[in-house]
Amino acid sequence: MPFSTSDGVRLWTATSGTATSAAPVVILHGGPGLWDDYAVLAEMIDDLTVVHRFDQRGCGRSDPSEVQTMARLAQDIDELRAYFGHERIVVLGHSFGASLALLYAATYADHAAGLVYVDGVGIGDWRTAYHEEQRRRMTPEQSARLEDLTGRKRTPAEETEFRALSWFTDHADRERAMEWAYQSASVDLPINFAANSALGAAMRSWPDDYLPGLAAGLECPVTFIHGEGDPRPAFAVRDLAAHVPHHTLELIPAAGHSPWLEQPELVRSLLRRIVSGEEGA
Structure with missing residues (x-):
C-alpha cells in the first residue's frame, strides 16, 4: 500500500498482524540505499501486534528522492506513524536502520514506545575491526x-x-x-548508491559526542541485539549502550549481521519478549 509523504514522495509499505494492546512495530531496513527484506522478522511477532514495513525514500519500491537526510528519514517515519493511526510505536531498526531508529526515538520521544537496535555499528572506531x-x-x-x-x-x-x-x-x-x-x-531492485553516499557522509560528520548524547536522552526502553559473529564489533555497540539509561544488551551466539538467519528461534523468542513487554521495549 503506497503512502505519500508531506513532500510528495510515495513510499512502498506492507502491514501484517492485527492491532492489540501491545505497541505496534515499525521495521527500518538497512543500507543506506537498500530496501525492506524483513518479512521474516514481521512473521515472528505479527500474531502479537501489528507490524509495518516500508522502503525508505529513494529506495527499493519507493519513489525516487534527491532529499536524503537523516532528519527527513526520521520525519518520514513519524508521518507513517500518524498515517497508520498510532500514538506510539516501537521502532525496530537493523544495521543502518538501527541508527535511524535511535535518531527517531530521540527526536520523536513522545511517540517512541521502544527501540530495538539490531546489529548497528555503535560508536567509536568500529570500521578498523570491521x-x-x-x-x-x-x-x-x-x-x-x-x-x-x-x-x-x-x-x-x-x-x-x-x-x-x-x-x-x-x-x-x-x-x-x-x-x-x-x-x-539476487533481489531485482537497484541499490541507491547516491543515498548511501549522502547519508553515510552525514553520519560521519556527526561530532563524537552526538550519538552518546542522543542515547543518554532516550526515554523509552531500548534493547540492543547483536550477533557475536557480526564483523561489526560488539564492543562499539556495548559502548553506545552504556550511555542509555534503560537498556538491555543481548548478544546472539554463533550469529552474524542477520542473526535471525543463523539463530531464528533465539531471535524469535527475544523479539516476542520485547513486544509483549517482558524485556526491553
Whole structure:
C-alpha cells in the first residue's frame, strides 16, 4: 500500500498482524540505499501486534528522492506513524536502520514506545575491526574480484556477484554465508548508491559526542541485539549502550549481521519478549 509523504514522495509499505494492546512495530531496513527484506522478522511477532514495513525514500519500491537526510528519514517515519493511526510505536531498526531508529526515538520521544537496535555499528572506531574481519573472511581471489567489480559499470550478473562478495562476510556460518549472500544479492531492485553516499557522509560528520548524547536522552526502553559473529564489533555497540539509561544488551551466539538467519528461534523468542513487554521495549 503506497503512502505519500508531506513532500510528495510515495513510499512502498506492507502491514501484517492485527492491532492489540501491545505497541505496534515499525521495521527500518538497512543500507543506506537498500530496501525492506524483513518479512521474516514481521512473521515472528505479527500474531502479537501489528507490524509495518516500508522502503525508505529513494529506495527499493519507493519513489525516487534527491532529499536524503537523516532528519527527513526520521520525519518520514513519524508521518507513517500518524498515517497508520498510532500514538506510539516501537521502532525496530537493523544495521543502518538501527541508527535511524535511535535518531527517531530521540527526536520523536513522545511517540517512541521502544527501540530495538539490531546489529548497528555503535560508536567509536568500529570500521578498523570491521574491515580487518571482512578481509580475514575472504580469500585473496575473492578480494581481488571484489576490487575489480567496485567502482565500474557492471552487468546484471556482475552486480549480483558484487553484492554477494560484499555481503557474504556478514555471516558467521562460513559454510552457508555465500548462499545467504546470493539470496539477498539476487533481489531485482537497484541499490541507491547516491543515498548511501549522502547519508553515510552525514553520519560521519556527526561530532563524537552526538550519538552518546542522543542515547543518554532516550526515554523509552531500548534493547540492543547483536550477533557475536557480526564483523561489526560488539564492543562499539556495548559502548553506545552504556550511555542509555534503560537498556538491555543481548548478544546472539554463533550469529552474524542477520542473526535471525543463523539463530531464528533465539531471535524469535527475544523479539516476542520485547513486544509483549517482558524485556526491553
